[in-house]
Amino acid sequence: MNISCENCQSKFKIPDEKVPKGQKFSLTCPQCNTKVVVDTRPGTLSSSENDSVSSDKHKPEKEKTIIDEVDADT
Numbered sequence: 001m002n003i004s005c006e007n008c009q010s011k012f013k014i015p016d017e018k019v020p021k022g023q024k025f026s027l028t029c030p031q032c033n034t035k036v037v038v039d040t041r042p043g044t045l046s047s048s049e050n051d052s053v054s055s056d057k058h059k060p061e062k063e064k065t066i067i068d069e070v071d072a073d074t
Contacts, residue, residue, distance in 0.1 A: 003027070007034040 001014045010031040019025075024039040 001038075003036060003038060005029040005032060005034055005036055008032040 001016055001019050002011060003014060004011050008029060008031050010029055012030065014027075019038075019040060022041055024037065024041060026035050026037045028034070029036055
C-alpha cells in the first residue's frame with residue numbers, strides 16, 4: 001500500500017501483508033514524525049490512500065518502504 005504524509009508529502013510504501021485489513025490504523029511518518037491515519041474499512045478511502053492513488057500517475061524516482069527506513073536507522 002502506498003502512503004503519503006499530508007504534512008511533508010513524503011511517500012512511502014507498506015507491504016500489503018503488514019496492512020491491517022478492514023481497520024483504521026495510524027503510523028508515524030519516518031520523515032517528519034507526523035501521525036498518518038489510514039482507514040481500510042470497506043466503503044472508506046482515507047486521504048492517505050486517496051493521495052497514493054493519484055501519486056501512481058506521478059511516481060517518485062524511488063519509493064521508500066517503512067522497512068527501508070527502519071533498516072537505515074540500524
